[in-house]
Amino acid sequence: MSAALREFVGSARFAQALTLLAVGLAFSTHAVRSIIGTPGLIAAIAGLVVLCGASLVARWRAVEWYGxxxxxxxxxxxxxxxxxxxxxxxxxxxxxxxxxxxxxxxxxxxxxxxRDTIQIVRAFGDVMRALLGASIVLEVLSGIILDIPIRILGIQGVIAQLGPIQGVFGSRNMLGFVALIALLTFLVEWRMKIVQRARAIASLVLAGLCLVFSGSPTTxxxxxxxxxxxxxxxxxxxxxxxxxxxxxxxxxxxxxxxxxxxxxxxxxxxxxxxxxxxxxxxxxxxxxxxxxxxxxxxxxxxxxxxxxxxxxxxxxxxxxxxxxxxxxxxxxxxxxxxxxxxxxxxxxxxxxxxxxxxxxxxxxxxxxxxxxxxxxxxxxxxxxxxxxxxxxxxxxxxxxxxxxxxxxxxxxxxxxxxxxxxxxx
Structure with a gap:
């Protein structure tokens, strides 16, 4: 590995980007599988593992391996x-x-x-906002604007009837689970003042809407x-x-x-x-x-x-x-x-x-x-x-x-x- 490449893959910015990519891919496997198929999903995961491995090798000396x-x-x-x-x-x-x-x-x-815990909370917060936002947009597009199901993602377009909806996650219970994780993450963001107050409130409302519309009793x-x-x-x-x-x-x-x-x-x-x-x-x-x-x-x-x-x-x-x-x-x-x-x-x-x-x-x-x-x-x-x-x-x-x-x-x-x-x- 050349010095320039090692410096690039070992940088904090590269680790930040990989973390966002990893969290996004891990919680959107249903959407990825539906669009590009299982082979495409496996290839994406394999590529992610390779990139994480390269980054880990580049920062090998900086990692405390004990315990x-x-x-x-x-x-x-x-x-x-x-x-x-x-x-x-x-x-x-x-x-x-x-x-x-x-x-x-x-x-x-x-x-x-x-990544330290604050950076992990930031990453999960950013990814959850994007995934839940995309879910609501697609449900509104399917159920209100176009009034037709988005069959490739399994979206039935029933948000006008107050759900249950599933967004990009494949099932209402998975949407409810992600919305719960997001809600708790947004609460921690708000208490730590990681994001602006208006953004924190909007994020909490978004997670709350997804949780309610999911209609998931387990959640x-x-x-x-x-x-x-x-x-x-x-x-x-x-x-x-x-x-x-x-x-x-x-x-x-x-x-x-x-x-x-x-x-x-x-x-x-x-x-x-x-x-x-x-x-x-x-x-x-x-x-x-x-x-x-x-x-x-x-x-x-x-x-x-x-x-x-x-x-x-x-x-x-x-x-x-x-x-x-x-x-x-x-x-x-x-x-x-x-x-x-x-x-x-x-x-x-x-x-x-x-x-x-x-x-x-x-x-x-x-x-x-x-x-x-x-x-x-x-x-x-x-x-x-x-x-x-x-x-x-x-x-x-x-x-x-x-x-x-x-x-x-x-x-x-x-x-x-x-x-x-x-x-x-």
Whole structure:
């Protein structure tokens, strides 16, 4: 690599552009696949990985490699790769799907290494504004101006009937998930004064409109959990250091009680959210999955990510009478694909990252530390009704937050009784 080229690909501006490109591509895979096909999407991802690799090599000496990756990510990826040995798919197809997971893992690690948290929040904010803005424009064009569907993107043009809409994301639940991520990101931008007040308010209105028009009941549940987490963090950040751990324990107990109560009154909650039909669809899928889980409970059927048109996934679709791209639950999905071991590893990955991010958000002075914690809360709750956390943008976001949390707080720091060691003031 020549000196001029090395300087170019190793520059901060190049890393900034790559971050914007990576976030944009990861969350617009449906639109890209619909327009240029799966081969085009694979080529775009491969090109992105090559560019990220070149940038990483150029800035090799500037990266602090000690403790670069959470062990939970490495072990989970390793187990998914090992599942190729017993996968229900042909070996090459299984390897390709593991490679797809590894590609987004690498891109997420690159973003976490090359950009600080403020820069990552900026990048996500800019990309979400563009994607949500494009979604609203296309929905208005389809549903009001032209009054015809945009079939290539799956847009039905029903915004005049107040939705549900899906924008450029392929489903209303994915639009709701992205709108939730955007809303929380815009809140952090506003509190940090990263953008002007008028732009922040317009961004919040845009995210709110997309969330409402998506008509996604699962997103409303995740939004409620995220707002509760935000309120809890608001109180914890203002508590004195000696009493903060008592409040943390009290919140943990309250959270456990809330989960138990939610399970007991789940039917009533589903009825209040008008989500009975959504729940029935998921329940049917989960019942069918349970029939096949008994055959490979320990190691699963092998990692596939998005469901392929192959057994046993086609058998489940035939039994339920409709196509599915996932198990509509990340925890059940990962259990089905990589067994009990894989499910425990995934829960450990998400749980450890969330605990680290939560401790950072509640003890560090800067508001920016709240962002990874809110993202992980949104992912953890949404994963009970969707599998976004296992693929593409959702997985990449999980990796970014997990790596950032691990680099900013080791377990030795987290367990230290000295507030200064935890980053407290």
């Amino acid at each position: 670069i990756l959470p062990l939970t990510i490495l072990v989970f990826i390793g187990w998914c790769a090992a599942s190729v040995l017993w996968s229900s798919l042909p070996a090459l197809a299984s390897l390709a799907r593991v490679g797809y997971l590894v590609a987004f893992t690498f891109v997420g690690i690159y973003i976490a290494l090359m 409303w549940f995740a939004l409620g959990a995220a707002l509760v987490a935000l309120a809890a963090l608001y109180g914890l950040r203002r508590a004195s250091a000696p009493t903060r751990w008592r409040w943390q324990i009290a919140l943990l107990v309250t959270g456990v009680v809330a989960i138990i109560a939610g399970w007991i009154f789940r039917i009533r909650i589903i009825e209040l959210l008008d989500a009975r039909s959504e729940f029935d669809v998921r329940l049917t899928v989960w019942r069918e999955l349970s029939r096949y889980l008994n055959l490979n409970p320990l190691q699963g059927w092998g990692w596939v990510g998005p469901w392929p048109d192959a057994p046993p996934y086609t058998w489940i679709e035939l039994a339920t009478g409709r196509p599915h791209g996932s198990a509509l639950n990340a925890y059940i999905d990962v259990y089905f694909q990589v067994g009990v071991i894989g499910a425990l590893l995934f829960i450990a990955l998400l749980g450890v990252a969330l605990v680290r991010a939560w401790l950072l958000a509640s003890t560090r002075r800067s508001v920016v530390y709240v962002w990874p914690a809110l993202m992980l809360v949104a992912i953890a709750v949404t994963s009970f009704a969707e599998s976004f956390a296992l693929v593409e943008g959702g997985w990449m976001l999980l990796v970014v937050c997990a790596v950032k949390a691990a680099r900013d707080m080791s377990w030795r720091d987290a367990l230290s009784l000295n507030p200064a060691a935890r980053g407290g003031v």
